[in-house]
Amino acid sequence: MNLVVGELGKENCSCSICTNLLEDANVLKCEHSFCKKCLDKLIYTPEKNLKKKVKCPFCRVDFDPSKDIKAPGLFQQNQLNLIKLKCEFESCGKIVPYNIFETHKNGCLFNPYSYTRCEHCKKDFKQIDTKKHQNDCIDYLRNALKKSPIIKDGTIFIPYRNTL
Ligand SMILES: [Zn+2]
Ligand SMILES: [Zn+2]
Ligand SMILES: [Zn+2]
Numbered sequence: 001m002n003l004v005v006g007e008l009g010k011e012n013c014s015c016s017i018c019t020n021l022l023e024d025a026n027v028l029k030c031e032h033s034f035c036k037k038c039l040d041k042l043i044y045t046p047e048k049n050l051k052k053k054v055k056c057p058f059c060r061v062d063f064d065p066s067k068d069i070k071a072p073g074l075f076q077q078n079q080l081n082l083i084k085l086k087c088e089f090e091s092c093g094k095i096v097p098y099n100i101f102e103t104h105k106n107g108c109l110f111n112p113y114s115y116t117r118c119e120h121c122k123k124d125f126k127q128i129d130t131k132k133h134q135n136d137c138i139d140y141l142r143n144a145l146k147k148s149p150i151i152k153d154g155t156i157f158i159p160y161r162n163t164l
């Protein structure tokens, strides 16, 4: 989340813990907003239990995580939706509205950690594991062999492709 295009009221749209743009905003009863993932670190004990009482890291006001956390109000939501972000995967670089940014990122064709389905064996694997999967996928190998075998000194080479 780097490039911010368009206007934003900074105090409404950034997280007081990580100082980045709010990611999945959560608002405390004192009206301070934090990313969900930042807040989660604060409100759960190391054993993953919800704490009874936590202080807002910004104004030190006590709050009860079970009832004092809410979604952003309409005004703040509208402000957030004015923001457009540039997809962080270089080959993509699409400018995407804030409200669908996470969805885009997770499904982005250029996200090396997003899942893709092998058209040959129908198994899901991470983009970053494409080569590894091509090595393991019997159906893929069989198909590639049919299409374009390169025979060199009696060994068959199968050319790698970026996508299956
Ligand atoms: Zn944060
Ligand atoms: Zn506060
Ligand atoms: Zn993208």
Ligand SMILES: [Zn+2]
Pocket: 118, 119, 120, 121, 122, 123, 133, 137, 138, 139, 140
């Ligand atoms: Zn496969």
